[in-house]
Amino acid sequence: MSEQMRPEQIQITIDQQSITVAAGSTVAVAIALAGLNCRTSVTGEPRGPLCAMGICFECRATVNGIAHSRTCQLLCEPAMDIRTQ
Amino acid sequence: MTTSYDAVILGAGIVGAACALECARAGMRVAIVERDTIGSGATAAGMGHVVAMDDSPAQLALTGYSRSLWTRLSPELPASVEYHACGTIWVARDEEEMDEVHRKLAYYTAEGIEAEVLDSNALAEAEPNLARPLAGGLLVPHDAVLYPPCAAGYLVEQAQRHGATLLLGHTVISAAHGQVTLKDGTALQAKIIVNATGSLAPALTPGLQVKPRKGHLIITDRYPGYLHHQLVELGYLKSAHSSTGDSVAFNVQPRKTGQLLIGSSRQFDSDSEDTSVDHKIVAAMIERAALYMPGLPSLSALRIWSGFRAATPDKLPLIGPTEDPTVFLATGHEGLGITTSLGTARLLADHLLSRPTTIPLAPYLPSRLPSSYLSDEAIHV
Ligand SMILES: Cc1cc2nc3c(=O)[nH]c(=O)nc-3n(C[C@H](O)[C@H](O)[C@H](O)COP(=O)(O)OP(=O)(O)OC[C@H]3O[C@@H](n4cnc5c(N)ncnc54)[C@H](O)[C@@H]3O)c2cc1C
Ligand code: FES
Numbered sequence: 001m002s003e004q005m006r007p008e009q010i011q012i013t014i015d016q017q018s019i020t021v022a023a024g025s026t027v028a029v030a031i032a033l034a035g036l037n038c039r040t041s042v043t044g045e046p047r048g049p050l051c052a053m054g055i056c057f058e059c060r061a062t063v064n065g066i067a068h069s070r071t072c073q074l075l076c077e078p079a080m081d082i083r084t085q
Numbered sequence: 086m087t088t089s090y091d092a093v094i095l096g097a098g099i100v101g102a103a104c105a106l107e108c109a110r111a112g113m114r115v116a117i118v119e120r121d122t123i124g125s126g127a128t129a130a131g132m133g134h135v136v137a138m139d140d141s142p143a144q145l146a147l148t149g150y151s152r153s154l155w156t157r158l159s160p161e162l163p164a165s166v167e168y169h170a171c172g173t174i175w176v177a178r179d180e181e182e183m184d185e186v187h188r189k190l191a192y193y194t195a196e197g198i199e200a201e202v203l204d205s206n207a208l209a210e211a212e213p214n215l216a217r218p219l220a221g222g223l224l225v226p227h228d229a230v231l232y233p234p235c236a237a238g239y240l241v242e243q244a245q246r247h248g249a250t251l252l253l254g255h256t257v258i259s260a261a262h263g264q265v266t267l268k269d270g271t272a273l274q275a276k277i278i279v280n281a282t283g284s285l286a287p288a289l290t291p292g293l294q295v296k297p298r299k300g301h302l303i304i305t306d307r308y309p310g311y312l313h314h315q316l317v318e319l320g321y322l323k324s325a326h327s328s329t330g331d332s333v334a335f336n337v338q339p340r341k342t343g344q345l346l347i348g349s350s351r352q353f354d355s356d357s358e359d360t361s362v363d364h365k366i367v368a369a370m371i372e373r374a375a376l377y378m379p380g381l382p383s384l385s386a387l388r389i390w391s392g393f394r395a396a397t398p399d400k401l402p403l404i405g406p407t408e409d410p411t412v413f414l415a416t417g418h419e420g421l422g423i424t425t426s427l428g429t430a431r432l433l434a435d436h437l438l439s440r441p442t443t444i445p446l447a448p449y450l451p452s453r454l455p456s457s458y459l460s461d462e463a464i465h466v
Contacts, residue, residue: 042307042342060306068306068385085307 130392151428309343
């Protein structure tokens, strides 16, 4: 891929680690790329995106301080602070 | 199936469950009849705040006694009951309410219930998500919270371990003169019948002064650390007191999961089976809560529901004998039945077995009220 074709890269943090993703990535994708789960259930099971369309609430994480944000519905923005929960 | 029992308990809400356990433990042959599932009535709808409440001396006696029974039972409770002695803070908004804090402190202390005054700073430190400044509050450290349907389930299980029979999915259609008749025609003989059907009790014991009083609750998603104590506004008593009209009060509870349970509303409703959510009153609840916790409206709610308290004219339950020598009551617990279930059951069993009671039963005897409906005006005096 030529330099011109490469999508813009943006810097975010997930669980206080700096990560670079392509602009236009959803937060759910960024969490998956980081090898993490969005959250842990009451009984300690890992949880991640299921419907990818904002209705199942499985993909929740804390984004810029707002807990229970549906990460499949949010695009990454530069310097976004994402915390799995 | 055996059809003859010493005691047949009608209803497996938390009150019926507690009564069944006390009777079974005393060696009686007990059956519990429940039309639905255990704890499916007001017990599932309630908040599970185990609280010492001082609406009247008799109310403080019963809640204080019952609370001590919960404290004693707590080490045995399974994790599913989510018992958590988080304490209550009665929140005062202004100096006038701080006077009430000091009155309450003196009263609780005299009754042997530990309590401690928090000034404005101490309150803010104890609950950083409260609005600032608020005048202060009264911390009652030994109040607790629990998950009522699982508590009822545990009590039924223990009753069964003591030999009680659970008849689930059976509706009682009549209960008098030593006979309990089920919808399928089965007749159970009982020396003692305990009507513990909550707000539906008048259907089986006509003439009872028990009215359904609707309440709504909201449960949020998990926000661990957001809230540490059960918080109740001191204006709560004004809301709980009014015998007519709709009212809301700020009342929020931390669950062990980090979820918040937000209450509460009070409405008299003629149809005690209509549990549909009244969005106007829910909006009023949220507005009230936001006065105290400005961040609450931005949290995400998972579910809203309603249930019916069994209200009596003098805010005290009906515990004990009726004119029918075989029928006994354990109902009318309004907004305190989770707390007072254990005290109710112990008092009733003590009465049935002619044992001495720890606190006097007299204030709760059904005979204190004439057995017909009074008008709301008459109730208000
Ligand atoms: C919104 C709300 C908040 C509350 N918060 C609190 C709180 O924080 N702390 C507290 O102490 N209390 C609280 N309460 C009050 C508490 O929930 C009730 O007082 C308590 O659950 C009453 O228990 P019960 O067993 O008497 O009634 P219920 O739980 O209603 O049980 C009655 C049972 O009888 C069964 N039944 C009825 N008719 C029949 C029939 N004909 N045949 C067979 N079975 C029948 C029903 O299915 C039901 O299971 C609250 C109540 C509400 C509504
Ligand atoms: S994956 Fe279902 S809401 Fe995000």
